[in-house]
Amino acid sequence: MPAAARRFTVISRDEPARTRRLIEIRGLSKTYRTRAGDVPSLSPVDLDVDEGEFIAVVGPSGCGKSTLLKLLAGLIAPTEGEVRIDGEAVREPPDNVGIVFQSPVLLAWRTLLRNVMMPVEVRGLDRATHLARAHQLLETAGLKGFEDKYPWQLSGGMQQRAAICRALVHDPALLLMDEPFGALDAMTREHMNLELQRIHGETNKTIIFITHSIPEAVFLADRVVVMSSRPGTVEAIYKVDLPRPRSLEMMGERCFAEITKEIRGHFYARGALD
Numbered sequence: 001m002p003a004a005a006r007r008f009t010v011i012s013r014d015e016p017a018r019t020r021r022l023i024e025i026r027g028l029s030k031t032y033r034t035r036a037g038d039v040p041s042l043s044p045v046d047l048d049v050d051e052g053e054f055i056a057v058v059g060p061s062g063c064g065k066s067t068l069l070k071l072l073a074g075l076i077a078p079t080e081g082e083v084r085i086d087g088e089a090v091r092e093p094p095d096n097v098g099i100v101f102q103s104p105v106l107l108a109w110r111t112l113l114r115n116v117m118m119p120v121e122v123r124g125l126d127r128a129t130h131l132a133r134a135h136q137l138l139e140t141a142g143l144k145g146f147e148d149k150y151p152w153q154l155s156g157g158m159q160q161r162a163a164i165c166r167a168l169v170h171d172p173a174l175l176l177m178d179e180p181f182g183a184l185d186a187m188t189r190e191h192m193n194l195e196l197q198r199i200h201g202e203t204n205k206t207i208i209f210i211t212h213s214i215p216e217a218v219f220l221a222d223r224v225v226v227m228s229s230r231p232g233t234v235e236a237i238y239k240v241d242l243p244r245p246r247s248l249e250m251m252g253e254r255c256f257a258e259i260t261k262e263i264r265g266h267f268y269a270r271g272a273l274d
């Protein structure tokens with residue numbers, strides 16, 4: 001089809017910043033040293049992310065997506081290279097970041113509400129303001145009425161929704177999300193996708209979002225980063241020019257099918273579709 005009619009562009013390297021650059025990833029690599037030997041898990045990655053941008057990361061299982069996110073969050077140290085957020089090299093978890101892990105990791109001895117309030121306590125933020133925010137987030141996530149329950153009294157999907165509330169409660173400028181909706185049923189997942197799009201649109205948060213779902217990546221992202229097999233690196237970047245806000249109906253349109261098909265092609269090419 002003619003290039004002008006395309007709603008997406010393939011870009012081989014970063015374009016110049018449109019707004020303020022928030023994240024700079026330079027030559028970032030990670031090799032885990034284990035008793036059984038070295039496990040190279042991330043080949044050098046270079047990527048810049050602008051403030052307010054929504055980046056989705058897709059790649060085969062085990063290619064290093066969670067590793068990349070943990071490096072961005074300052075939870076593990078790189079073998080080589082560095083991550084800079086707001087010009088500062090990341091050496092420990094920065095304050096202004098919210099993280100949703102691949103599994104919910106809630107504290108078993110805390111109620112849902114007290115789990116959600118954790119980042120507020122850890123950072124010593126104003127309790128009253130954030131309590132109201134926590135209640136509002138729990139309501140949005142369909143967890144109203146469960147504030148006083150313990151994690152083991154809830155389903156896996158409910159726990160994951162609570163973990164998302166916890167990542168948002170201190171209103172971080174940067175959200176790092178590792179397959180946050182993977183455990184949710186299809187309807188809840190669609191609802192959460194719309195909610196996340198709304199939050200992104202209203203708050204100008206920068207979001208790095210890992211997913212195994214290519215349609216989810218295209219629905220949410222400004223750019224979709226496709227990673228290669230382990231040790232993963234950036235194989236391609238797709239800029240998604242679909243207008244916002246995006247509706248679920250848009251997922252049935254031709255332009256949407258074209259971009260998902262093209263991205264899926266990367267996986268089929270190497271026989272590694274999850």
Ligand SMILES: Nc1ncnc2c1ncn2[C@@H]1O[C@H](COP(=O)(O)OP(=O)(O)OP(=O)(O)O)[C@@H](O)[C@H]1O
Pocket residue numbers: 032033034039040041059060061062063064065066067068102230
């Ligand atoms: N702490 C660790 N020690 C040793 N090896 C590790 C460690 N964490 C991850 N790995 C290895 O590094 C590679 C990348 O792991 P990672 O969890 O980043 O992959 P992923 O892309 O997130 O996979 P998935 O899609 O299944 O979540 C894997 O081969 C994994 O076994």
Ligand SMILES: [Mg+2]
Pocket residue numbers: 065066067102178
């Ligand atoms: Mg992972």
